[in-house]
Amino acid sequence: MTTNDRYSIFSILRQAWRGNTGWKPVWRDVAPKPAYDVVIVGGGGHGLATAYYLASQYGRRRIAVVEKGWIGSGNVGRNTTIIRSNYLLPGNVPFYELSMKLWEGLEQDINYNAMVSQRGVLNLYHSDAQRDAYARRGNAMRLHGVDAELLDAAKVRRLVPFLDFENARFPIRGGLLQRRGGTVRHDAVAWGYARAADRLGVDIIQNCEVIGIRVDGGRAMGLDTSRGYIGARQIGVSVAGSSSRVAAMAGLRLPIESHVLQAFVSEAVKPFVGGVVTFGAGHFYISQSDKGGLVFGGDIDGYNSYAQRGNLPVMEDVCEGGMALMPRLGRVRMLRQWGGLVDMSMDGSPIIDRTPVEGLYLNAGWCYGGFKATPAAGLCFAHLLSCDEPHDVARGYRLDRFATGHAIDEKGMGPYPNLH
């Protein structure tokens, strides 16, 4: 079944010597078979990771991932690549920390360099109240065994001297630092999981849009797709911004709204931003890629939408934040702007759960922060699909938690998806 060589220094040199003519497709482009044991809908990071862990950790076979476009063309390839486990609530910290640990061993695990780069994530604070809120969060992390440091203004200045400390409307008083946070090359996550899953026999079926879910007597039977019917004993829906639309095919209404989140990249300049910095007094965060592009973003556009494009006011708002924090960015040019569809849940936390339709499982509600979750979401979803019960660290991510009053609301914003 192996379609590609293991990557090693020797394979690279050997191939270079042969003019790179011996490399094989990173994953096979296959046509759908009539039926599978498990079909994962959505070839984003989560779907591909789920397929990989189903095969590698849970020994499952006859697995397919169906993707309406090209794998990685959704949010996994549109996000700002930040990974961190600096969460506050007990329902979240262990999950994101598991994800962080999986990132730390990912490349060895899947033999693909996704450039997991732990250059640190720094959240700035500008008031005593913000400081105390970060202290609370940092303490929660520490109690969970996660690294966190509360820095004062002088330490922040040493770390990121290029911020505006002199003339700021909201002076920087300090920050919460997670050194193990950082960035990952997003496309490589999709490709690396695809390659690893493919090597374990998973069928990755591209240009195959799910257009219907066949349900019989409360049980999901299979999928109608743009490439025909595919039978499935289990269906795992992992379609991020399209969650509510796909779930509707099985008659489900989800506690999710889709919103647009924009991101921006500048022209490549010589690196000067080491890690990730988030501005506590405006909607702005920034990091710099290994190619030199400044990658930045801010708030969601704020209205429900399925259009993968952003609008001007938010882009101006983000750049205002950028100029307030880093006035030396004035003459750096923004190179590209894009939008992704984010599946905003009612409390800002995800759902990994069974659904009322037997055999139909849901991984959704990742909001603007599901990239960092990719390995753990994949593992936990695979666990749920294989053991029919939630993974220990994902117990809180129930679909019915809004009915029972067990929301996991990190920001305390309440059931207003556009505010999380």
Next chain:
Amino acid sequence: MSERDASKEASQSFRVPGMGSIDTTRTITFTFDGRIYEGHPGDTLASALLANGVRLVGRSFKYHRPRGILSAGSEEPNALVELRTGNRREPNTKATTVELYDGLEASSQNRWPSLAFDVLSINQLAGSVLSAGFYYKTFMWPAAFWEKLYEPVIRRAAGLGRAASEADPDSYDKVTAHCDVLVIGGGPAGLAAALSAASAGARVIIADENPELGGRCLAEKRTIDEMPSAVWAKHAQEKLRSTNEVRVLTRTTVFGVYDGRTYGALERVSDHLPVPPQHQPRQRLWRIIAKRVVLASGATERPMVFGENDRPGVMLAGAVRTYINRFGVVPGRHAAVFANNDDAITTIADIQRAGAEVVAYVDSRKELSPAVLAVLSEAGVDAILGGHVESTTGTRHITGATVRTADGEIRNLPCDLIAMSGGWNPNLQLATHLNARPHWNETIAAFVPSALPPGMAVAGAANGLLTLAEALASGAQLGIEAAHEAGRPAVEARSYSTTPEASSIAPLWRVPETKGKAFVDFQHDVTTDDVVLAHREGFAAVEHLKRYTTLGMGTDQGKTSNVNALAIMAALTESTIPAVGTTTARPPYTPVAIGALGGAHRGRDFKPERLPPSYKWAREQGAVFTQAGLWLRPQYFPRPGERDWQETVFREVDTTRNAVGICDVSTLGKIDVQGRDAIKFLESIYINNWGSLAVGRARYGVMLREDGMVLDDGTTARLGEHHFLMTTTTGNAAKVLQHLEFCRQCLWPDLDVQLAPVTDQWAQFSMAGPKSRDLLRKIVDSEFDISDAAFPYMAAGEVAICGGLKARLFRLSFSGERAYEIAVPSRYGDALIRRLMTATEEFDGTAYGTEAMGVMRIEKGHLGAAEMNGTTTAYDLGLGRMMSDRKDFIGRTLGSRSGLMDPDRPRLVGLRPINPKHKISAGAHLLPQKAHRTAANDEGHVTSAAFSPILGHTIALGLLKRGPERVGEIVGVCDPVRGRDILAKVVSPEFFDPSGEKLRG
């Protein structure tokens, strides 16, 4: 002769006298990499460098290959420089778009130690290792080496130019404009469109990225209506400028299309000057809302893909013509022309007219039309039909072309310029910003727009109409239609006469046999081999191809590379070009300075400052201010001799508790609620009862969100039968108003109730402390009885102060003392604070700030934002008993969900350190005294803490699992991020005067 004169001698030897349309009578100087050169006003940096024979301008991203000037416009991938110096340094600036000014300074970038000798060019030797996707396959061993070794090395080599290291000193403006017709692009199609829309009386905006309108009219030797095209364009521009309701925006790039017919445009107001003139911005961001748009953005020429096609001296044919016809610069003395289409033929005559030699014309087509053949024979050039340029020779500049003729013969042609043309791609980016997919046009072998954003039409080359005649005709017609659709009268489109031109093409996407690297994307060093490898590894779809090879991701956004790469991939996959993918673009069309998007919102002007009415007075007192949202509030009022803020705050608390303290509370939200159903409204908003509230009385209220969590608290006073004044916390003023408006408009539209935010209308001061009534007596006019009998705790009413000034008086207390709040129209705020402070002297009173207020409210166990954090219920905060069970209110139903009724939820308690010297800080977590410090034992956290001067130790509020049941227990207060771990006793949250005696007086 000075050094400068010496270098001047050879200056501008590639300038051709009598050619070009720029002003050669004036000479200006500039420097590149420290050397001084001369040019003329109207030059671009690129044309001036070429005039001086400078060919090597930059280095490529990955292999650091020598690069020159490829184009004459914003599609330039190679000639990137750092423009200006110091805090105005602009990295990655395209030399082809920089207008020359006297004293301009530019330097090459991404090279070390120098442009001519760049150490990292050894990367080329490792070319086959550094192929596309190389990084993904390597640098994995051992894991820890990525951050420590590999990545730092990669990052050192990353990036192109250097960003300035200081704040940008220039300013930026923003404008919003509306028009009937926006014409994007001022070439022949755009000019014709604007002229005809204007003739119909439409309000027109025409924008072009160049300093003057004209587009290719300025670059080609053509005629329109018997005039040289450049002259015609000049007339057209003058006509437009002098027409009412027409706005000509030159140096302006429309960079993005957004929903609601909104277009983003960037005007470079001062970039052609050394520094912006006084009171002028550097750039201006336009948000243009246009009823109709004519997109006339022209087309971009495609390079030919052959071996070593990236050497300086290989240039787009259209750019060669631009340099000759517009700038009077000939980019080489011995030129070869290599093309696959008729358009390039005109290059031959232009080069010859400029006095240079055309050593050969190489066309990949075997057969040409008789008209074209006639042109070739008239020019007398050596025409190699069915041939290819396979490779070039030279190091930092080409010295020759290796050509394979139709019958396989190899010829080495010495030359210093290759003018190449692979055909033209319509500039359809803006047509795709709202996600429409373009359509493949076989005739011109290029994508053309198909579905369009609402209100847009596409004219001229941007729509694949590549000849001048078609451009003018389509522009004129669409301009009329746009004006008509925008509501202007229908008029006839006028017609223009031009000379005929040939325009056929037979695409050649890559030269079949090449020697050396054949570049597809110059800036990112993507070669044909990389495309082949991407195909081999399964990255054949356009989105995969781009991401895997980084094709089209450079600062030129793939304008010259995307279609060539798609076509090469189509050949590899044996499918059609549209099957591989289409080229949809994302904004911006060309990169936009972040400063321009940020506008004036930086530094102190990032957000507006809200100043409380006593601000001026407080400033005079030397108050220290703190940020409360947008408000600047006095934090404390230091007095001479006080050692630190702590001492000041102790004094303020102490004075307030023992005499009287004054605080500006104008920042609290105030909402005026009126209407016959106002009571009903309040009953549904608040958890407690309001029916019994008498006129002239106030009551404390708590409101919940729909999900049962506490939203806000505050007092509401009944000023009249149907008139209430609600106060909110400072931080929640807007949120509460939004909530109330939602309830009023969406949930209960039939209620007779109106809301008005009046926070800014009133200056309100609190006077707290045992002497507060005595103080009040000094300013309230004597006819008003404010005795406790007449004006008890929670009374509210109108009074007059200071001899007739109407005011509102409330007897409320946040600090736990006897206290009053007095409100006057904001404009009297400054006078009132001064009057109050004078009056207070007799009582040895004080002003106090937010710090003292915080201490006193914690002493009293009052709630703040840290307790009402959006995840606490009324029950959690000890307000459960306030919840009325006789009515329905927002949050009641969802508030009774099992998860929110769980007795294990953290609830409000007070905390006091066992050792009075220990400090408790907000944000610390609470664990059982002896429990292991892990998350499994986490039982809550400290929400607020302060040092209580009265009690002599820290006091704190916290949320603790089953808190109120545990009063008296000792818990661990664990604060690892601040390195503290102490013990505290759980106590009632009311530390001070729990019975409320002081309050009532």
